[in-house]
Amino acid sequence: MGPSAPLVAGNARVKDARRLSRRSVRSERRLFLADGPKAVEGALEVPGRLVEVFATPAATERYDALARAAREADVAWTTVDDRALASLSDAVSPAGLVGVCHFLDVGLDEVLASAPRLLAICADVRDPGNAGTVIRCADAAGADAVVLAGSSVDAYNPKTVRASVGSLFHLPVVVEPDAAAAVRAARAAGLTVLAADGAGERDLYADAPLEGPVAWLLGNEAWGLPEDLAALADHRVAIPIHGRAESLNLSTAAALCLYETARHHRRG
Incomplete structure (x- = not known):
């Protein structure tokens, strides 16, 4: 069986992640979105911090090493289409991948x-x-x-x-x-x-x-x-x-x- 089709913007999982763009939802769930490869890479360096990565097929290919590292760390790497990714990013030119991460502030x-x-x-x-x-x-x-x-x-x-x-x-x-x-x-x-x-x-x-x-x-x-x-x-x-x-x-x-x-x- 070949790879599954990328998720679309209307997919329930994408819509659920998109809710994290609101501060009240972030605070309630203690989760946030980290946009771009540097953020995802940084989150991956902290065990247990990264929950899931949404990435376009092109970004998955471009950041293949990062995708492999995520999977080796048992972090879900989910492919989405361009419109779905854009709905998760507020960047003018999204880099193609967004991570869902646990809060990290300390006392x-x-x-x-x-x-x-x-x-x-x-x-x-x-x-x-x-x-x-x-x-x-x-x-x-x-x-x-x-x-x-x-x-x-x-x-x-x-x-x-x-x-x-x-x-x-x-x-x-x-x-x-x-x-x-x-x-x-x-x-x-x-x-x-x-x-x-x-x-x-x-x-x-x-x-x-x-x-x-x-x-x-x-x-x-x-x-x-x-x-x-x-x-x-x-x-x-x-x-x-x-x-x-x-x-x-x-x-x-x-x-x-x-x-x-x-x-x-x-x-x-």
């Missing part, structure tokens, strides 16, 4: 108990692309975790997952509704909390205390950090701007802060 207490050296605490970050890029930057810099605090965007928003390019599966992500509690807990655990603030009294490259364990506190894209939250940090640190730009994009500022801290840690 802040668990992260702090592991004696982290470098954290990123994102307070009220609303743009999913920025959140995903901060996770990617933190992963690249060797950070120990990212905390999405306050009213930050859903960690499992498809755009957040895609912007992390697989890094969502590489380091712990914490979801903490109380940003002030996250800052206090980080300080109590022995981390120096540094608020990224354009008007800060310390200079990132001159006198910021980066040698010990550090938690960077990063604010909202539009209005930065609320005064009461920034006041909880040990220091406010500015990134010097030498040209005429008013400020830096959140994810760019995060990358500079995290990498400069990582440089100090590795030098020490």
Whole structure:
């Protein structure tokens, strides 16, 4: 018997997976969609994280090694037609495969108990692309975790997952509704909390205390950090701007802060 025909958009299994595009359904079922080969590959590296992969026949052929690895891990690899795949992806040009994955966030207490050296605490970050890029930057810099605090965007928003390019599966992500509690807990655990603030009294490259364990506190894209939250940090640190730009994009500022801290840690 030959291979079965690809599932269509109206298939019950495809429709059931498509419901995960809604945050309420994701939260209820603690499952989310991971779009693209990097995300699927990242999920596959964590045992038990990947539930199923929906892929077009063309993507199955193109990512043959990934398909084999999934099957060897007893993860269902289900072929679907192009319209069905497009219904599961919010990408303009879908890569042809989408994974269904279990939630992966961990508690802040668990992260702090592991004696982290470098954290990123994102307070009220609303743009999913920025959140995903901060996770990617933190992963690249060797950070120990990212905390999405306050009213930050859903960690499992498809755009957040895609912007992390697989890094969502590489380091712990914490979801903490109380940003002030996250800052206090980080300080109590022995981390120096540094608020990224354009008007800060310390200079990132001159006198910021980066040698010990550090938690960077990063604010909202539009209005930065609320005064009461920034006041909880040990220091406010500015990134010097030498040209005429008013400020830096959140994810760019995060990358500079995290990498400069990582440089100090590795030098020490």
